[in-house]
Amino acid sequence: MNSVRPSAQGQRIALLNARLLDPSSKLDQPGALLIENRQIADFGPGLFNEGTAEDVMVVDCAGHCLIPGLVDIRAHLREPGAEHKENLSTASKAAAAGGITSVVCMPNTDPVIDQIALIEFIARRARETSAVKVYPAAAITKNLHGKELTEIGLLLEAGAVAFSDADRAVADSLVMRRALAYAHTFDALIMQHPEDPTLSTGVMNDGEMATRLGLMGIPNIAETIIVERDIRLMELTGARYHVSHLSTKETVDVVRSAKARGLPITAAVAAHHFALNENAVADYRTFAKVSPPLRAEPDRVAMVSGLADDAIDVIVSDHAPHDQDSKRVPFAQAANGIVGLETMFPLALEIYHNGEIGLLELLAKMTVNPAKLVGLDAGEIKIGAAADLVMFDLNAPWQIKIDKLRSKSRNAPYDGRPVQGRVLKTWINGRIAFDIDIED
Amino acid sequence: MDRLQQDNLFPHRHLLGIADLSASEIGFLLDVSDSYIDVNRGPNKKQTKLRGQTVINLFFENSTRTRTSFELAGKRLSADVINMSVATSSIKKGETMVDTSMTLNAMHPDVLVVRHPDSGAVKLLSEKINGAVINAGDGSHEHPTQALLDALTVRRRRGRIQGLIVAICGDVLHSRVARSNIHLLNKMGAQVRLVAPPTLLPTNVERLGVEVFHDMRTGLMDCDIVMMLRLQTERMRGTFVPSTREYFHFFGLDSDKLAVAKPDALVMHPGPMNRGVEIDSVLADDITHSAILDQVEFGVAVRMACLDVLTNNLRADATGMVS
Numbered sequence: 001m002n003s004v005r006p007s008a009q010g011q012r013i014a015l016l017n018a019r020l021l022d023p024s025s026k027l028d029q030p031g032a033l034l035i036e037n038r039q040i041a042d043f044g045p046g047l048f049n050e051g052t053a054e055d056v057m058v059v060d061c062a063g064h065c066l067i068p069g070l071v072d073i074r075a076h077l078r079e080p081g082a083e084h085k086e087n088l089s090t091a092s093k094a095a096a097a098g099g100i101t102s103v104v105c106m107p108n109t110d111p112v113i114d115q116i117a118l119i120e121f122i123a124r125r126a127r128e129t130s131a132v133k134v135y136p137a138a139a140i141t142k143n144l145h146g147k148e149l150t151e152i153g154l155l156l157e158a159g160a161v162a163f164s165d166a167d168r169a170v171a172d173s174l175v176m177r178r179a180l181a182y183a184h185t186f187d188a189l190i191m192q193h194p195e196d197p198t199l200s201t202g203v204m205n206d207g208e209m210a211t212r213l214g215l216m217g218i219p220n221i222a223e224t225i226i227v228e229r230d231i232r233l234m235e236l237t238g239a240r241y242h243v244s245h246l247s248t249k250e251t252v253d254v255v256r257s258a259k260a261r262g263l264p265i266t267a268a269v270a271a272h273h274f275a276l277n278e279n280a281v282a283d284y285r286t287f288a289k290v291s292p293p294l295r296a297e298p299d300r301v302a303m304v305s306g307l308a309d310d311a312i313d314v315i316v317s318d319h320a321p322h323d324q325d326s327k328r329v330p331f332a333q334a335a336n337g338i339v340g341l342e343t344m345f346p347l348a349l350e351i352y353h354n355g356e357i358g359l360l361e362l363l364a365k366m367t368v369n370p371a372k373l374v375g376l377d378a379g380e381i382k383i384g385a386a387a388d389l390v391m392f393d394l395n396a397p398w399q400i401k402i403d404k405l406r407s408k409s410r411n412a413p414y415d416g417r418p419v420q421g422r423v424l425k426t427w428i429n430g431r432i433a434f435d436i437d438i439e440d
Numbered sequence: 441m442d443r444l445q446q447d448n449l450f451p452h453r454h455l456l457g458i459a460d461l462s463a464s465e466i467g468f469l470l471d472v473s474d475s476y477i478d479v480n481r482g483p484n485k486k487q488t489k490l491r492g493q494t495v496i497n498l499f500f501e502n503s504t505r506t507r508t509s510f511e512l513a514g515k516r517l518s519a520d521v522i523n524m525s526v527a528t529s530s531i532k533k534g535e536t537m538v539d540t541s542m543t544l545n546a547m548h549p550d551v552l553v554v555r556h557p558d559s560g561a562v563k564l565l566s567e568k569i570n571g572a573v574i575n576a577g578d579g580s581h582e583h584p585t586q587a588l589l590d591a592l593t594v595r596r597r598r599g600r601i602q603g604l605i606v607a608i609c610g611d612v613l614h615s616r617v618a619r620s621n622i623h624l625l626n627k628m629g630a631q632v633r634l635v636a637p638p639t640l641l642p643t644n645v646e647r648l649g650v651e652v653f654h655d656m657r658t659g660l661m662d663c664d665i666v667m668m669l670r671l672q673t674e675r676m677r678g679t680f681v682p683s684t685r686e687y688f689h690f691f692g693l694d695s696d697k698l699a700v701a702k703p704d705a706l707v708m709h710p711g712p713m714n715r716g717v718e719i720d721s722v723l724a725d726d727i728t729h730s731a732i733l734d735q736v737e738f739g740v741a742v743r744m745a746c747l748d749v750l751t752n753n754l755r756a757d758a759t760g761m762v763s
Contacts, residue, residue, distance in 0.1 A: 211642035214559035214581030284560030328538055330558030
């Protein structure tokens with residue numbers, strides 16, 4: 001497949017002339033990096049000043065950025081059960097092209113990932129078919145019904161990296177209290193989809209646009225009310241807690257003030273919530289229908305400022321592939337979701353290019369922060385770490401074309417959007433998983 | 441009428457909503473409608489304008505009066521009119537709405553009149569249709585011919601729309617009639633008020649250019665026109681009002697509440713009425729105030745006008761006069 005020979009055990013690859021960027025160590029300087037035994041063997045400004053040995057394969061980075069592979073802790077990969085929308089193989093190609101080397105998949109599959117056998121199934125399928133590393137999040141409650149807890153301890157031992165009811169909130173306060181209290185025993189991470197189901201029977205953001213379109217709205221408080229309640233339950237149980245993706249200004253404020261009180265709360269934002277506002281659904285564009293809904297412009301701005309001041313810790317793709325039949329229907333009937341594995345990184349770079357956030361600070365939200373949150377040894381450039389690396393051109397302008405997306409589904413509202421910054425090569429365990437010279 | 445001139449007066453292939461129209465385009469449709477009222481009252485109601493053309497009434501939601509009104513309008517213009525109630529046929533067999541519309545499109549209808557329970561569905565469908573599409577009501581979004589017939593009723597009974605105070609009362613939240621009327625009345629220079637409990641008003645509705653009241657006696661003060669809306673219990677999920685008895689007591693129109701409006705205030709209702717829920721039965725039949733039967737009558741004329749104008753555009757399109 002690739003003209004570059006995969007690095008066999010023992011093969012050494014030298015990445016020369018790179019701008020090395022590592023958010024965890026605040027490294028940002030020109031230098032080189034050596035991959036050996038699929039790991040990062042050495043790196044730094046002085047490396048290879050004396051030249052490279054004969055048996056070392058050389059890649060000239062031409063001054064482009066070299067960063068740890070991105071870690072996306074929220075993606076819906078649809079396997080098992082909805083392979084007509086996506087599977088681990090197609091998703092992994094999209095992820096690698098988007099600079100993502102580790103993905104946490106959501107448990108809203110069919111069957112639901114709520115038992116050990118499914119965790120093992122995902123691990124095996126990922127090993128056999130996926131180019132990127134896939135880690136399952138298990139359900140908090142059986143069958144995502146919000147009633148009975150799953151075997152949190154056993155699932156954790158089997159390899160679940162976090163717990164989430166995917167696109168549903170744990171709405172029942174008693175169940176949530178028990179989930180947090182029990183998970184705390186194992187230091188398991190509960191990731192809440194923050195949306196009160198009784199307040200979110202609508203199909204888009206509540207407000208003037210919904211009123212004009214004649215669509216039922218989902219108010220901002222549907223989100224805030226759940227997060228505020230959960231913060232009280234955190235205080236009661238001592239558990240850590242993660243808002244899997246937030247969309248409103250009020251929720252950012254609530255998370256920020258809980259952090260100021262020292263609570264172990266973290267929050268993520270999906271790329272579409274800082275890249276788009278509710279205007280994207282005008283004319284009933286179902287590709288922009290997502291949960292939680294795209295909000296008003298002040299909310300979008302609050303996402304950016306929340307990222308800048310660290311109220312928001314993580315950026316996720318919330319990759320949610322859907323086939324045409326799920327989207328080519330009246331708006332109220334359309335499925336929620338946007339594909340995002342390939343677009344998360346360029347959309348995030350918009351915030352950097354707009355001068356809202358530093359490059360290392362932005363990269364931290366897609367590397368070391370999410371990796372630490374779910375306990376992965378990833379997202380850092382350090383000696384001995386797996387050689388999961390991304391080389392990208394920080395300034396290259398290009399246009400997103402949805403018919404070029406590698407995901408099996410192409411439900412993205414970004415067609416023709418100009419972006420700046422492009423992934424050139426992705427290595428996973430020292431092997432090329434994406435190379436723009438070969439694929440484009 | 442000269443076709444090119446008409447194209448300039450109404451340069452649209454479909455009629456999907458009032459929000460897309462200008463005041464002059466609305467005025468033009470009302471003028472054409474006016475002429476059809478005379479036709480409908482005359483001894484020979486049959487015109488030949490749509491002879492050889494096919495009109496399909498495609499209803500994804502039950503309707504008697506709107507469908508009948510469109511059917512009559514088409515037949516009086518000599519079109520071949522077919523009624524399809526899709527709620528009870530192919531959708532249940534699993535066919536999607538887009539498939540249904542593409543199937544019908546292959547039969548070359550000139551006009552599709554479409555009603556659908558989902559907002560935006562008629563626009564989605566229109567993208568797959570070569571002929572003209574008339575929105576006969578989509579979810580809680582728009583019902584343009586209802587707003588046009590309401591406007592025609594007001595214009596004929598009051599001589600103008602400009603400057604009138606119009607109160608739209610009741611279930612605005614679920615109402616496509618209210619939305620189309622708000623757009624139309626604003627464009628034509630009326631002053632629009634909404635009177636309803638907060639649970640039946642959509643969020644930020646005041647940004648559509650209306651004044652909001654929660655009390656009938658203040659909301660109806662000095663009104664020229666009172667438009668009552670049907671309480672749409674079939675669209676309601678959960679409780680919006682505690683009971684119909686309580687609703688009628690505070691928000692139902694009776695002669696007491698109407699007394700604060702102008703003495704010659706006109707009472708309108710898009711039908712079907714819930715007597716004793718949103719409107720007092722005696723008042724509904726009071727011909728000095730009630731314009732409800734005028735609305736039904738003018739509805740046919742408005743729909744004839746829409747069919748006439750849109751098929752004219754299609755013909756002009758076919759001869760290359762409209763791009």
